[in-house]
Amino acid sequence: MSKDFRRTIGVLRASAIALALVASACEQKPDVGAMQRHFTEHPAPPPDVTSVPSDDRIMAVLTSPPNVPPPTNRTKPARVVVKLTVKEVVMPMADGVQYSYWTFGGTVPGSFIRVRQGDVVEFHLQNDATSTMPHNIDLHAVTGPGGGAASSFTAPGHASQFTFRALNPGLFVYHCATAPVPMHVANGMYGLILVEPPGGLPPVDREYYVMEGDFYTKGKYHAKGLQAFDMDKGIEERPTYVVFNGAEGSLLGDKSLKAYVGDSVRIFFGVGGPNLTSSFHVIGEVFDRVYMEGGTHYQENVQTTMVPAGGSAILDFRVQVPGAYALVDHSLFRAFNQGAVGTLKVSGPEDKLLYSGKQEDSLAEKEQAPQAPVLVDSAPPSTLTRDERIAAGKTLFASTCSACHQATGSGLPGSIPPLAGSDFLVKNDKERVIGVVLNGLSGPVKVNGTSFNSVMPTWNHLTNDELANVLTYVLNSWGNPGGEVAPAEIAKVRGSGAI
Amino acid sequence: MFSRCLAHVLACVTVLTGAAHAAPRPLKAPAGMVMVGPGVYRPLYPASPAERLVSVRRFYLDARPVTNGEFLTFVRAQPEWRRDRAPRLLADDGYLTHWAAADALGRDVRSASPVTNVSWFAAKAYCAARSARLPSEREWELAALASENARDASSDPAFVARILDFYSRPALAASLRDVGSGKPNLYGVYDLHGLVWEWIYDFSASLVAVDSREKGEADRNRFCGATGASAQTPSDYAAFMRVAFRSSLEAAYTTSRLGFRCAADLEETP
Numbered sequence: 051m052s053k054d055f056r057r058t059i060g061v062l063r064a065s066a067i068a069l070a071l072v073a074s075a076c077e078q079k080p081d082v083g084a085m086q087r088h089f090t091e092h093p094a095p096p097p098d099v100t101s102v103p104s105d106d107r108i109m110a111v112l113t114s115p116p117n118v119p120p121p122t123n124r125t126k127p128a129r130v131v132v133k134l135t136v137k138e139v140v141m142p143m144a145d146g147v148q149y150s151y152w153t154f155g156g157t158v159p160g161s162f163i164r165v166r167q168g169d170v171v172e173f174h175l176q177n178d179a180t181s182t183m184p185h186n187i188d189l190h191a192v193t194g195p196g197g198g199a200a201s202s203f204t205a206p207g208h209a210s211q212f213t214f215r216a217l218n219p220g221l222f223v224y225h226c227a228t229a230p231v232p233m234h235v236a237n238g239m240y241g242l243i244l245v246e247p248p249g250g251l252p253p254v255d256r257e258y259y260v261m262e263g264d265f266y267t268k269g270k271y272h273a274k275g276l277q278a279f280d281m282d283k284g285i286e287e288r289p290t291y292v293v294f295n296g297a298e299g300s301l302l303g304d305k306s307l308k309a310y311v312g313d314s315v316r317i318f319f320g321v322g323g324p325n326l327t328s329s330f331h332v333i334g335e336v337f338d339r340v341y342m343e344g345g346t347h348y349q350e351n352v353q354t355t356m357v358p359a360g361g362s363a364i365l366d367f368r369v370q371v372p373g374a375y376a377l378v379d380h381s382l383f384r385a386f387n388q389g390a391v392g393t394l395k396v397s398g399p400e401d402k403l404l405y406s407g408k409q410e411d412s413l414a415e416k417e418q419a420p421q422a423p424v425l426v427d428s429a430p431p432s433t434l435t436r437d438e439r440i441a442a443g444k445t446l447f448a449s450t451c452s453a454c455h456q457a458t459g460s461g462l463p464g465s466i467p468p469l470a471g472s473d474f475l476v477k478n479d480k481e482r483v484i485g486v487v488l489n490g491l492s493g494p495v496k497v498n499g500t501s502f503n504s505v506m507p508t509w510n511h512l513t514n515d516e517l518a519n520v521l522t523y524v525l526n527s528w529g530n531p532g533g534e535v536a537p538a539e540i541a542k543v544r545g546s547g548a549i
Numbered sequence: 550m551f552s553r554c555l556a557h558v559l560a561c562v563t564v565l566t567g568a569a570h571a572a573p574r575p576l577k578a579p580a581g582m583v584m585v586g587p588g589v590y591r592p593l594y595p596a597s598p599a600e601r602l603v604s605v606r607r608f609y610l611d612a613r614p615v616t617n618g619e620f621l622t623f624v625r626a627q628p629e630w631r632r633d634r635a636p637r638l639l640a641d642d643g644y645l646t647h648w649a650a651a652d653a654l655g656r657d658v659r660s661a662s663p664v665t666n667v668s669w670f671a672a673k674a675y676c677a678a679r680s681a682r683l684p685s686e687r688e689w690e691l692a693a694l695a696s697e698n699a700r701d702a703s704s705d706p707a708f709v710a711r712i713l714d715f716y717s718r719p720a721l722a723a724s725l726r727d728v729g730s731g732k733p734n735l736y737g738v739y740d741l742h743g744l745v746w747e748w749i750y751d752f753s754a755s756l757v758a759v760d761s762r763e764k765g766e767a768d769r770n771r772f773c774g775a776t777g778a779s780a781q782t783p784s785d786y787a788a789f790m791r792v793a794f795r796s797s798l799e800a801a802y803t804t805s806r807l808g809f810r811c812a813a814d815l816e817e818t819p
């Protein structure tokens with residue numbers, strides 16, 4: 051978002067007479083008279099939502115997550131055309147895990163829609179011809195029974211159209227409301243629509259779009275292959291995955307959100323659910339402003355904000371210190387064991403006054419760290435067959451390597467690279483692989499197209515035999531190319547010649 | 550918009566004139582059909598408290614969905630149902646578009662796989678040509694309750710899970726398998742689950758609601774089950790999906806996963 055667009059900070063004002071209730075799917079038509087509220091404490095003139103905008107139509111810019119369309123920058127309401135296509139698509143939910151998602155626009159969450167208060171929105175919902183299911187859309191921004199659900203109910207290969215007036219400003223969730231609704235939402239059918247107040251939101255340098263959702267698969271977390279929806283887990287509210295933007299790792303590595311030191315950042319955050327409430331937190335940041343529940347007023351200096359299923363929040367903060375900031379659901383098992391982690395990477399110069407980095411390492415001061423000894427393996431090499439090496443290596447792997455690389459060799463998204471199907475093992479010669487395990491590895495490394503930047507400790511205290519076993523096991527497991535590593539080869543890399 | 554409404558009216562007229570009732574049939578099942586019922590069916594949304602259980606008389610039902618090959622034979626015999634001749638009022642733009650030509654399947658379409666991209670009108674005409682009719686919702690649902698070894702498998706978790714799995718698989722309309730390649734249910738009916746959606750005679754909530762109270766209300770109940778409150782079996786997701794699917798249709802609609810099979814009345818011996 052360019053700074054050219056900066057305007058005076060718009061003051062958010064509720065309309066003088068606003069329909070307070072945004073009807074959700076299937077509610078009876080609200081008693082409008084009873085719903086009217088007079089915001090007499092805000093004497094400012096109401097935005098004009100009564101005069102009908104001219105007939106010129108504007109095509110709404112839609113974006114895929116994590117991107118956000120530019121501000122409307124309009125001083126008057128307009129007729130805005132939104133065209134959204136529902137698609138059922140198979141996409142990865144995690145490494146090696148596929149899921150048949152139902153989507154608005156081919157992504158989870160669906161395309162971000164940005165309009166202005168008072169706009170007359172002409173909504174075209176198309177259901178792709180390849181779809182199995184009928185679908186519809188309930189926009190929480192719509193004032194009217196069902197939020198558009200009944201008018202947009204569409205069979206596969208067909209389209210429907212309805213028009214609504216964006217009466218209330220705010221950040222609203224939209225979702226599919228076709229029975230069984232929880233399943234349509236659990237398959238990814240949700241997104242956000244921003245209704246800007248007149249004058250827009252205060253300008254910022256970067257805007258991002260993030261939604262959290264819970265997913266229910268037949269297989270366990272990280273069970274490979276195409277996973278089917280598990281209705282029982284859904285009913286019991288026992289998610290297999292809790293993730294940002296539809297899949298584990300969708301905001302990690304190359305796909306991390308990015309900012310520069312000094313930037314003001316805004317996250318349009320929503321929770322699709324269908325079940326869980328998020329305790330959204332960015333580790334190492336404080337939100338300067340949180341427009342709670344996506345509404346008009348903001349709280350300042352917030353650490354963690356709670357966002358309900360089918361709800362949202364606008365989070366504004368300035369990044370001052372370079373580094374990687376983790377986006378988490380602070381219900382932490384979700385972050386550690388179900389995938390609810392993302393990163394915001396902030397680059398730029400450090401300011402030691404703001405954050406010093408580590409200033410003292412007390413352990414190192416007390417005891418002078420010993421010079422790492424060159425460990426020499428002088429045990430005589432064993433004469434195992436390849437299968438015996440694999441069996442012995444398996445046990446060693448389970449006790450030594452699996453804590454990080456996982457028993458399945460899958461690694462951990464964003465922090466530990468996979469050994470299963472790792473192209474690192476194929477692209478590099480044996481010596482390099484042996485060297486990495488002997489001497490450890492740190493700094494950026496790309497495995498199967500994903501970058502990792504972490505540290506693996508050295509394993510030079512293991513014997514040549516042990517290392518030969520564990521590497522032979524790794525080479526012969528999880529679809530890796532096979533082969534054998536001999537103790538002599540370890541010895542050679544170790545450079546000791548001690549065989 | 551106009552044509553859709555008109556098609557709707559046509560559908561209503563056929564309902565009201567009672568064209569559903571084909572001539573009674575002898576007790577020997579017509580070719581390709583098996584006997585189903587009698588039985589009791591629990592509708593997802595009972596029309597009234599008295600109709601929580603609906604009894605269904607015996608009837609004949611096609612053991613398999615109608616195939617592309619069978620439908621081609623029909624189209625050749627009644628060329629007014631060719632895709633280039635059928636009025637759009639009776640079959641929308643998608644009608645038989647997966648075929649290579651108006652009177653040929655082409656290399657990519659299997660003759661023995663179920664015909665899809667057919668409208669309700671076309672399906673009805675096909676069945677009429679066989680002196681048969683489309684099954685009613687209650688008939689179809691009764692037949693679909695049966696597993697390989699039970700008439701009512703609705704409380705068998707494995708059966709229910711199997712049906713739901715079908716709906717959570719990706720749509721691969723291009724690769725529909727041949728009909729009858731699975732196992733038949735207790736009545737001898739194949740493919741009620743796991744292959745294609747099927748037209749039923751009274752598919753549209755708005756059609757049945759013509760004579761009942763308020764149309765809007767009934768409509769909303771059917772597909773808008775946000776709460777599932779009015780449903781008898783709120784965790785029968787597969788039933789919700791069928792009801793939702795049917796409610797989304799108009800009689801001229803076609804979709805790439807929607808086919809049909811025919812049914813016939815039984816001549817009851819006194």
Ligand SMILES: [Cu+2]
Pocket residue numbers: 152183184185186226227228234239
């Ligand atoms: Cu849907």
